[in-house]
Amino acid sequence: MFYRETGQFKTTYADDMAIFPIRQDRIGLALILAFAFLVVPFVTSDFTLKTIMLPFLALSVAVIGLNILTGYTGLISLGSAGFMGVGAYACYKLTTIFPEVNIIIWIFVSGFFAAAVGVFFGLPSLRIKGLYLAVATLAAQFFLQWAFVRIPWLFNYNPSGAIEVPLRTLFGVPITGPTASLEVKYLICLCFVVGMTWLASNLVHGRIGRSWMAVRDMDIAAELMGIKLLNAKLMAFAVSSFYCGVSGALFVFLYLGGAEAGTEFAIRLSFLILFAVIIGGAGSMIGSFLGAGFIVALPTILKFGLPAIGIAITGATAEKIVLMIIGALTIYLLIVEPHGLARLWQIMKQKLRVWPFPY
Amino acid sequence: MSAVTSSPARAVLPPAVLGTLKVLGIMAAIGAAIALLVQTGLMPKGSVGHKVLAAPFIDMWELPDLLVQTLWEGLVAGVLYALIALGFVLIFKASGVFNFAQGIMVVFSALTLVGSYEIMTQRMGLPTGVVVAILALVVAVATMFVLAWLVERIVLRPLVNQNEIIMLMATVGLTYFLIGFGEYVFGGNPKVMITAELGLPTGSTQFNILGGRVNIQHLDVAAAVIASVMIAGLAFFFQYTRIGRALRAVADSHKAALSVGISLNQIWVIVWFTAGIVALVTGIMWGARSDVSFALEIIALKALPVLILGGFTSVPGAIVGGLIIGIGEKMGEGYWGPLLGGGIETWLAYVIALGFLLFRPQGLFGEKIIERI
Known part of the structure; x- marks a missing residue:
């Protein structure tokens, strides 16, 4: 009833190629953005901001990154947590060596370090593909994890082996470190997410994105059509790792406030990110957010939601039950909708267009 | 079909042998070159080149007993990696599923064995000993069968x-489920494997050879023997039994197998059950070497480079790959690890596998990849 494109005519090519061709979509997006910027930080509790919103925003950048690689280019990677770690450690080193430069610049720049590492570990993708490549990227994951523990220069020879986020300010307002308020961290994170999403959306809808999708659908055919596989694949690895790196920096600097060497960026996080891509929907921007939201919110909801509705579980048992439910739910979701939550979202929009008189 | 695609015999030797010979020749040439560099004094002692390229080999030559010990440890580790990889290969061949849960199945089956033994002896008051241990073994085998049946029914x-x-993500989901379930039922504490009760040998023997001492655990010998017997048994099962032939038919082509009346569902249960049995044996062996806990999961991940090295569909590949990775890893850690600060075991296996893959993208024993538009 409200969601109709009747009467909206496309009169220019630009209209036809718009990412959101329907006016209601554009209004909806504007409303969501306004809500996220103006309402969420002042309404939600500190608990929600800390345990759900910050990790959700930080991880969604990494999920977009892996989606570019897996969903758009068809290369499976299990090293995303390692690349996130590169971003976090690069940011830490940069801000301790050059403390006078603003941290926001360093968070962005640390992505380039991750991109360089990503390109290096992406080189095998030219010869191997599919699950073989997935296993090969584990080399990156384990090597990087080892480097974070064994190279003390990376954590400034801190005896505990951990990195602690120093206090950094923007216009005199602390944005990282223990004294920064959650609302400020949230807003910074949100700005990054919006900017990076806009960038990624333009990339995948443009020439580069088209070449990625051609490689995904069939790389030999793409090569015959004149797409340089070397450039396309390494570009995908670079962009993907760049996103992972920025996400890692955000994750440590704005969400965790410090990281234990080698434990935060373990293989489990890599799987979680890949899981978010698959559950959200491979090759879909909205899917990245749905997937990231799912993996962040589910454990929290289970842990705190089950006792709230009267199912009493103790802390230790809760962990195990949560694991079981996550596992079972994964399989269930894959069976119900193998194309992810993004497909469900699409179906819902389709249904809404003809509601309340479906024909 | 295979007669059409296989290339006509051009060389006298099969290409695999020829390739191996080529690689060996190149390695010998590099070795000679290094020896020449050291002898002529171009690579002085203490330089980086000497430390990386020459010193480890000199160590090997001067302390042969240490070399034998390292090789033996690598061999045993390799056999166990090969066993885990074998479970992967069985399932991948028959159902095209990359079963990430194989590693957890190893831990889960071992936990079931130890946990049910504990429950039977401590809570039900049965006497400790061989009989109850075998009863626990039966329980574990039955559990693996139920698991295989449920996986086929609910997931596959x-x-x-x-x-x-x-499919990979579904098995990752299965992994999480099994971890949660296993910890919920049997508790999260590490358990001690019932090695003696199962009649497995314990203790060790020392050999005085090559001017030094080599220490060999009896359990490792048993592990190697049992693994070999099991691999031979599986080969026999695949080659000569009706079910084995059906399994190979399914691996070749699902559709063709279906059309000649092979039940895919039945085959999948059998194959997952077989993989479960392999997992149980692996779990007993690994569990006897260390404690039984979900920390073994990391070891199970080590089977992945073995897989890409040997090829996902090749049983001999899994075995040879396991040995290469096991020995390569122990040698690397023992001789080159200290140069990098140690602990390189966690990633060395992957790098070795990657190195091989750059030259043979389909793995050592995989079929040549032919791509068509």
């Missing part, structure tokens, strides 16, 4: 014909 059947990555 609705997901048939889906993309490989979706």
